[in-house]
Amino acid sequence: MSLDKILSIGGKPGLYKLLTQTRTGFVAESLLDGKKITVGFKNNVSVLSEIAIYTLEEEVPLREVFQNIQKKEDGGKTSVGHKHDKLKLEEYFFEILPNYDEDRVYMSDIKKVVQWYNILHEQGITDFAAKQEEEKTEEKE
Template structure:
């Protein structure tokens, strides 16, 4: 499953798999417990494929960050827990993405990224490669 079907819903824990769209929003299934939720259009929803991380030069798509974590961890869970101290999280993230913008990427963002990565791994969603969207990534760089 690609990251364009995985959602983050503001105010709700974890990630959700997009099941279907409705007239008034959509139905998602929690990757944490499998419960289904109906989400209206008023909710603040982010699609993981549209999220990017600030670096000193450019914005790096979240799937590339996940791929770097996967390579660092040899396909297993992160060596640092998302509940670790701020300094540990920053040190870990610096190893993954050495040029990330420390002024615009907060410890809370790093916690989410680590938590999301581990949650995706638990649900066997591990294909973060760019093979499925080369044309997409080219067009987003121009914006």
């Protein structure tokens, strides 16, 4: 499963898998407990494939940050948890993304990245490569 089917829903913990679209929103399934919920269009919803992290030079797609974590951890879970202290989380994030913008990337963002990576890893979603359509487009050029 790719990151374009994984959602973060404002006000709800964890991550959700997009199941189907309805007239008034969509149905999603929690990756934490498997419960299905209906989400309206008024909710603040982010698709993981559309999220990027600020660096001093550019914005790095979240999938690349996940790939960096995956390399650092040899495909395993993170060595720090999202509930570790601020200093330990900042040190860890500097190891995976050394040039992240400290002024625009907040501690809550770092905690979410670590937590989301671990949730995806537990669910067996570990393929963070770019979408196949993008790769085909690059090959044509």
